[in-house]
Amino acid sequence: MVVWRTTTCLIANARKMKHLERVYQYWYLWMLALFLAACQVSKLTPPTLAVFPSATPIITNTAIPPTETAISPTATMLKPTTTPTRFPAPTTYKWVCWGSDSTSPCQPISLYYLKAITFVADNDAWAVGENGYIMHWDGRVWEQVKSPTAETLSGVSFIGPDNGWAVSDGAKILHWDGKEWNVVNALWLQGQPPDSSSATLFYLNAVAFAGSEDGWAVGGIGTESGPRALIFHWNGEKWQEIDSICGCSLTAVATLSPDDVWVVGGGEEGATFHWDGVHWQRVSNPAPYWLYSVSAISFDNVWAAGLVQQKPGSSYYDGNVIHWNGQQWIEINVPPPTGPQFQFSIVMLSETDGWSGGYDLFHWTGREWVNVENPANKGDRASDWIVDIEVSPNRQVWAITRAGKLLQLIVSK
Numbered sequence: 001m002v003v004w005r006t007t008t009c010l011i012a013n014a015r016k017m018k019h020l021e022r023v024y025q026y027w028y029l030w031m032l033a034l035f036l037a038a039c040q041v042s043k044l045t046p047p048t049l050a051v052f053p054s055a056t057p058i059i060t061n062t063a064i065p066p067t068e069t070a071i072s073p074t075a076t077m078l079k080p081t082t083t084p085t086r087f088p089a090p091t092t093y094k095w096v097c098w099g100s101d102s103t104s105p106c107q108p109i110s111l112y113y114l115k116a117i118t119f120v121a122d123n124d125a126w127a128v129g130e131n132g133y134i135m136h137w138d139g140r141v142w143e144q145v146k147s148p149t150a151e152t153l154s155g156v157s158f159i160g161p162d163n164g165w166a167v168s169d170g171a172k173i174l175h176w177d178g179k180e181w182n183v184v185n186a187l188w189l190q191g192q193p194p195d196s197s198s199a200t201l202f203y204l205n206a207v208a209f210a211g212s213e214d215g216w217a218v219g220g221i222g223t224e225s226g227p228r229a230l231i232f233h234w235n236g237e238k239w240q241e242i243d244s245i246c247g248c249s250l251t252a253v254a255t256l257s258p259d260d261v262w263v264v265g266g267g268e269e270g271a272t273f274h275w276d277g278v279h280w281q282r283v284s285n286p287a288p289y290w291l292y293s294v295s296a297i298s299f300d301n302v303w304a305a306g307l308v309q310q311k312p313g314s315s316y317y318d319g320n321v322i323h324w325n326g327q328q329w330i331e332i333n334v335p336p337p338t339g340p341q342f343q344f345s346i347v348m349l350s351e352t353d354g355w356s357g358g359y360d361l362f363h364w365t366g367r368e369w370v371n372v373e374n375p376a377n378k379g380d381r382a383s384d385w386i387v388d389i390e391v392s393p394n395r396q397v398w399a400i401t402r403a404g405k406l407l408q409l410i411v412s413k
Contacts, residue, residue, distance in 0.1 A: 092411070092412045093363055093372055093409060093410070093411055094373075094409075094410045094412075095361060095372065095373065095374065095375050095399070095407045095408070095409055095410070096375060096407065096408055096410055097375050097376070097405060097406070097407060097408075098398075098406040098407065098408050099406070106375050106376050106378075106405050106407075107405065108401075108403050108404030108405050109135070109142050109404055109405065109406050110127070110129060110133060110135055110142075110144075110404035111133065111404070112129050112130040112131050112133040112404065113129050113130045113402050113403060113404060114127050114128070114129035114130075114133070114135075114387065114388075114400045114401070114402070114404045115128060115129045115130070115152065115153060115154045115155070115387055115388065116128050116129075116153070116154060116155050116156045116206075116387070116388045116400075117156070117388050117390050117398060117399075117400045118156045118157055118158055118164075118390055119158075119390055119391070119392040119393060119398075120158045120160065120161055120164070121161070121392075121393055122139065122392050122393055122394050122396070123137070123138055123139025123140075124136075124137065124138070124139070124161060125137035125392070125398070126156050126158065126164065126166075126176075127142070127156075127400055127406075128153035128154075128155075128156045128166050129152065129153060129404065130152045130153075131150050131151075131152065132147035132148070132149040132150045132151055132152070132153060132168070133147065133153070134146075134147045134153065134166070134181065142406070145181065146180065146181070147174075147181055148174060148180075148181050148182055148183050149168055149170070149172055149174065149183060151168040151169055151170040151172060152168060152169045153166045153167065153168050153169075153174070154167060154168065154169055154203070154204065154205045154206065154219075155167045155204065155205055155206035155207045155217070156207070157207045157208050157209055157215070158176075159209050159211075159212050159215075160212075161178065162176070162177060162178030163175075163176070163177070163178075163212065164176035165207050165209070165215065165217075165234075166181070166207070167204035167205070167206065167207045167217050167219070168203075168204060169203040169204070169205075169219075170186070170202060170203065171186060171202035171203055171204050171219065171230065172185070172186040172204075173185040173186065173204070173207070173217055173232065173239055184239070185232070185238075185239040201220075201221065201222035202219075202221055202222075202230065203219045203220055203221075203222075203230070204217050204218065204219035204230065204232070205218060205219045205220075205249075205250065205251045205252065206218055206219075206250075206251065206252045206253050207253070208253045208254060208255045208261075209234070209255060210255035210256070210257050210258045210260075210261065211258065212236065213234075213235060213236030214233075214234065214235070214236070214255075214258040215233070215234035215255075216231065216232070216233055216234070216253050216255065216261060216263070216275075217231070217232040217234075217239070217253075218230065218231050218232075218250035218251075218252070218253045218263050218265075219231075219249070219250060220248070220249035220250060220265070221244075226247055226267070227247065227248055227249040227267055228244045228246075228247055228248075229244045229245050229246045229247075229248055229249065229250050229265070230244065230250070231244070231245065231250065231263075245273055245280045245282070246265075246267075246271055246273070246282065247267065248265050248266060248267035248271045249265050249266060249267060250263050250264070250265035250271070250273075251264060251265045251266065251290070251291065251292050251293070252264050252265075252291070252292060252293045252294045252304075253294070254294045254295055254296040254302065255296070256296050256298070256299065258277060259275070259276055259277025259278075260274075260275070260276070260277075260296075260299055261274070261275035262274055262275075262294050262296055262302055262304075262324075263275075263280075263294070264291035264292075264293070264294045264304045264306075265290070265291060266287075266289060266290030266291055266292075266306065267290075269287070269288055269289065270285055270287025270288060270289055270290060270291045270304075270306060270320075270322075271291065272284075272285045272287075272291065272294075272304065272322075272324075272329060283324075283329065284328075284329070285304075285322055285329035286322060286329060286330065286331045287304070287306055287308065287320055287322050287329075287331070288308050288309070289306065289307055289308050289309055289317070289320070290306045290307055291304045291305065291306035291320075291322075292305060292306045292307075292342070292343065292344045292345070293305045293306070293343070293344060293345045293346045293356075293388075294346070295346050295347050295348045295354070296348075297348050297350070297351070299326060300324070300325055300326025300327075301323075301324070301325070301326075301348070301351065302323070302324035303321065303322070303323050303324070303346050303348050303354065303356075304321070304322050304324075304329075304346065305319070305320065305321050305322075305343035305344070305345065305346035305356045305358075306319075306320050306342075306343055307319060307320055307342045307343060307358075308320040317342060318334075318336070319334045319342060319343040319356070319358060319360065319362075320334075320343060321333075321334055321343060321346065321356055321362075321369065332369065333368075333369070334356070334362050334369040335360075335362070335369060335370070335371045342358040342359060342385065343356050343357070343358045343362075344357065344358045344385065344386060344387050344388070345357050345358070345386055345387060345388045345389045345399070346389070347389045347390060347391055347397070348364070349391060349395060349397075351366060352364070352365060352366030353365075353366070355389050355397060355399075355409075356369065356389075357374070357385075357386030357387075357389050357399055358385050358386055359374075359377065359385045360374060361373070361374040361386065361399075374386065374407075375407065376401045376403070376405045376407060377401075383403075384401045384402055384403045384405065385401060385402055386399050386400070386401050386402075386407070387400060387401060387402050388400050396408070396409070397409040
């Protein structure tokens, strides 16, 4: 009985399994039919493109040369390591004589030869020169200011409206306190250097400040054996003479910070020295003779100007401009002169805008130095020359000449 029941159950289960197999077979055949039907979808015919008569493709699939690499649209573009120089739009520059119309000869504003100019504000400027001559600009007129010395004043620099300094060719240092000028330091007041027995001349040529507590005045000492550098440092309380750094005369100084200062000068060769906050270090340069001026924009963008003999032993000179790029000084050619040429001053506004002056006026465009007409010596280049160029706070450029003429730059686009 048990065997019969067991056999009956197995037969019933077998029938059920065969039924399920048929269901699965029917489902599989149905899905296969649907798949084959989908594969028979009719293909779409693409639209016909219009063809323009004698049309030349503007863009073609030009093969990339073997030496170049194709850039994927999704590739990451690397930024350049240095920002490319952007040159300004074409600009017209014209120098005019202040106080003279375009039809009149350029007239001097001072009774004596001028040597230096500086700006405190757009309506506050100072100019100094021979016989202790000092002039002040109030935004309207230039007026003479009483001076405490009759020595030629060669340099002037201001920290603020009531804090200015000037230096003389007798090694005097003058201070403006907002009311008057006074002599605050001179070799003959503090005692002469130990080795001054053979000295015949003391002089200071330039002064500049990196702050109210950090300033430099530079010049030279004339001796029987040749010149020697003369340097004073202002520490916020007093001027102190420091040890001479070369057997040369120093003519100009530019300050970027208390630990980034440049001085230039000359003698048998052009001299460039850098102060790092601790030591003065001589830096070699291609200037073979004298450097008269220096202008610093940044630690890797410093310019100096002077002169170079046309050939050894010659009494004829060419203008000379050199540039510090952060690693070395390199010479930047200026246009050849049509006569005598000295570059007594240089001022740089940016990487693509700067001026250098002497007998001639040159503008730096970012690519080259370009000659611009100098209204101070029309018709006679050697009759007068530019001795200093400065920039006001609103970036107006002014220049003074040896004969006391004041030039202003007019810029138009």
